[in-house]
Amino acid sequence: MTAAIETQGLTRRFGDFTAVDGVTMEVPAGTILGLLGPNGAGKTTLIRLLLGLLAPTAGRGRVLGYDVVREGEAIRERCGYMSQRFTLYHDLTPDENLDFYGRLYGLRGRALASRKEELLAWAGLRPYRHARAGALGGGLRQRLAFACAVLHCPPLLFLDEPTSGVDPASRRQFWDLIYDLADGGTTVLVTTHFLDEAEHCDLLGIMLGGRLAAFGTPAELRAAYAGEEGLDRVFLRLAQEPAT
Amino acid sequence: MRRLMLERGRAVAPAIHLVRVSKRFGATVAVSEIDLAVHPGELVAAVGPDGAGKTTLARLAAGVLAPSAGRVEPDPRGRVGYLSGRFSLYPDLTVWENLTFLARLNGMAPGAVEAEAGRLLQWTGLLPFRGRLAGQLSGGMRQKLALACAVIHRPPLLVLDEPTTGVDPVARAELWELLRHQAAEGRAVLITTPYLDEGESCHRVALLYRGRLLAAGSPAALKARFPFQTAVLIPADGQWRRRALALAAAHQLPGVRWAYPLGAGVRVALEPGLSPVPPPGYRLVPSAPNLEDVYVWLSEGDGRSDAAGRGEGTSRGGGRPDRQQLDRRWHGRWWHSWRWHGRRWHGPYGPDGQGEVPAR
Numbered sequence: 026m027t028a029a030i031e032t033q034g035l036t037r038r039f040g041d042f043t044a045v046d047g048v049t050m051e052v053p054a055g056t057i058l059g060l061l062g063p064n065g066a067g068k069t070t071l072i073r074l075l076l077g078l079l080a081p082t083a084g085r086g087r088v089l090g091y092d093v094v095r096e097g098e099a100i101r102e103r104c105g106y107m108s109q110r111f112t113l114y115h116d117l118t119p120d121e122n123l124d125f126y127g128r129l130y131g132l133r134g135r136a137l138a139s140r141k142e143e144l145l146a147w148a149g150l151r152p153y154r155h156a157r158a159g160a161l162g163g164g165l166r167q168r169l170a171f172a173c174a175v176l177h178c179p180p181l182l183f184l185d186e187p188t189s190g191v192d193p194a195s196r197r198q199f200w201d202l203i204y205d206l207a208d209g210g211t212t213v214l215v216t217t218h219f220l221d222e223a224e225h226c227d228l229l230g231i232m233l234g235g236r237l238a239a240f241g242t243p244a245e246l247r248a249a250y251a252g253e254e255g256l257d258r259v260f261l262r263l264a265q266e267p268a269t
Numbered sequence: 270m271r272r273l274m275l276e277r278g279r280a281v282a283p284a285i286h287l288v289r290v291s292k293r294f295g296a297t298v299a300v301s302e303i304d305l306a307v308h309p310g311e312l313v314a315a316v317g318p319d320g321a322g323k324t325t326l327a328r329l330a331a332g333v334l335a336p337s338a339g340r341v342e343p344d345p346r347g348r349v350g351y352l353s354g355r356f357s358l359y360p361d362l363t364v365w366e367n368l369t370f371l372a373r374l375n376g377m378a379p380g381a382v383e384a385e386a387g388r389l390l391q392w393t394g395l396l397p398f399r400g401r402l403a404g405q406l407s408g409g410m411r412q413k414l415a416l417a418c419a420v421i422h423r424p425p426l427l428v429l430d431e432p433t434t435g436v437d438p439v440a441r442a443e444l445w446e447l448l449r450h451q452a453a454e455g456r457a458v459l460i461t462t463p464y465l466d467e468g469e470s471c472h473r474v475a476l477l478y479r480g481r482l483l484a485a486g487s488p489a490a491l492k493a494r495f496p497f498q499t500a501v502l503i504p505a506d507g508q509w510r511r512r513a514l515a516l517a518a519a520h521q522l523p524g525v526r527w528a529y530p531l532g533a534g535v536r537v538a539l540e541p542g543l544s545p546v547p548p549p550g551y552r553l554v555p556s557a558p559n560l561e562d563v564y565v566w567l568s569e570g571d572g573r574s575d576a577a578g579r580g581e582g583t584s585r586g587g588g589r590p591d592r593q594q595l596d597r598r599w600h601g602r603w604w605h606s607w608r609w610h611g612r613r614w615h616g617p618y619g620p621d622g623q624g625e626v627p628a629r
């Protein structure tokens with residue numbers, strides 16, 4: 026099985042602060058990896074390292090076979106990234122945002138138009154297609170950002186808190202789409218603060234203070250840390266352990 | 270319509286009153302004739318799904334947007350602490366500079382600024398990062414700092430648009446502690462959230478649906494209006510079956526009003542007075558109505574009337590959440606969508622350990 030993501034001791038320091046601390050992991054293609062951890066644990070920084078948007082201070086990493094330090098461009102071309110920050114164009118409409126991102130990823134003409142319609146319908150954004158993206162409420166913006174990230178059907182998708190601020194019914198919709206993508210062979214790395222979502226990932230990583238404190242399938246983590254209890258116990262136990 | 274509230278025998282005027290406000294953006298009606306008041310000392314949540322008009326309502330209440338019709342009184346400008354979804358932080362100032370700059374901008378006495386800033390940073394866990402540029406904070410840390418900036422100058426009115434978004438589960442419980450504290454100190458607090466269970470810990474909840482106010486009142490009062498019995502249909506062997514099967518079984522129950530998948534089973538609303546027998550292979554576990562049920566009921570039309578929400582209970586007495594219960598509810602519960610009913614916690618890992626997202 027080929028690994029979509031492979032890292033060894035990936036580390037990033039800012040001054041004397043270590044945001045990502047020796048992360049070693051292997052993520053097989055076609056899996057959903059969920060990253061959990063408190064605010065400031067290093068989840069977003071790790072994603073930026075994997076996308077080659079930030080250079081590691083130490084360690085190595087390969088994404089889709091490309092080196093994160095030397096071949097960041099190739100990685101970004103092939104990956105979809107839904108950033109935690111609002112990266113849409115405020116002054117453009119949802120329609121125009123999708124057009125823009127589509128062209129950026131080389132989609133044109135009919136292919137772009139039909140994919141766009143499909144996603145606008147999925148996201149329930151049709152009534153808002155001519156509104157300014159900046160004026161959309163939190164949940165709608167998330168849906169638009171998600172649509173922009175999956176527009177070009179990338180083999181690897183980074184979703185940074187896609188469902189934060191999204192209502193419960195729509196969260197289910199997001200996950201239906203994530204499952205569809207994974208079933209179609211897409212590898213998905215997703216961060217979340219919702220533990221019910223974590224339960225349905227193939228693999229889980231729990232980050233604490235920059236370290237990958239736990240990594241494995243939900244069942245493995247439950248067995249290792251909490252017996253038969255839920256993942257919430259796993260997280261709580263880890264989060265309360267003094268950092269070593 | 271009684272808009273004044275009695276507090277220790279004195280009439281207290283609302284800190285903010287949205288009087289039949291509407292807001293149109295071109296052809297889209299974002300907010301339609303909403304009437305809602307928040308009194309000093311009250312914590313009110315405007316709840317609804319994406320696109321229900323929460324953000325527009327918050328912007329109207331904060332005075333950053335003028336209504337197309339209706340009025341907002343008294344004028345919130347100059348006395349509101351406002352947290353918007355878009356961050357208003359200065360990315361190239363440090364955490365400390367952002368906080369103290371905003372406090373002074375809002376006319377806080379220099380002597381008081383330092384102590385209050387220190388206290389808020391302690392509470393948000395940002396104290397070790399006080400020298401870091403705001404632009405270099407993680408998303409959740411930025412959210413906490415923005416919240417601290419909105420409350421530091423102790424404005425009499427707080428309007429917070431989705432304050433819990435992106436905040437980790439442990440911090441979320443602390444954030445609710447802070448919100449309750451703000452209200453207890455006499456401020457009027459209006460928050461928005463897409464999560465109905467967050468509304469359970471507020472004094473009053475305003476249920477929004479497509480720009481309209483379905484109803485407003487204390488969680489207890491809203492639930493008391495709910496006319497059906499609620500229960501959860503669960504596969505008896507504890508095995509998760511395909512959602513579609515369980516859902517189909519639920520729809521076969523006599524007197525079923527609606528059914529939707531939730532956690533390990535299917536949540537059903539049934540005509541009152543019946544004692545339905547579950548189909549073979551299933552258990553039917555009674556469960557007290559929650560705000561989600563009320564919302565489904567009202568938004569599907571059964572209970573909708575224009576009177577809904579207008580005669581909202583303006584007395585806080587029965588509606589104030591019991592402090593002890595809230596503590597039980599939030600303390601150590603870092604996953605916010607747990608629901609407390611029937612003396613048990615129900616949620617993604619509740620008695621049956623299934624999430625809200627479909628199992629694979």
Ligand SMILES: Nc1ncnc2c1ncn2[C@@H]1O[C@H](COP(=O)(O)OP(=O)(O)OP(=O)(O)O)[C@@H](O)[C@H]1O
Pocket residue numbers: 039042044062063064065066067068069070071109401405406407408409410435437
């Ligand atoms: N450019 C930077 N300079 C200094 N510190 C930084 C920089 N970027 C990130 N950090 C710090 O690294 C830590 C990890 O941040 P990161 O954004 O990865 O957290 P996160 O796990 O994504 O948190 P959240 O759940 O809040 O999104 C934080 O303390 C953050 O302030």
Ligand SMILES: [Mg+2]
Pocket residue numbers: 068069070109185407408409
């Ligand atoms: Mg992050």
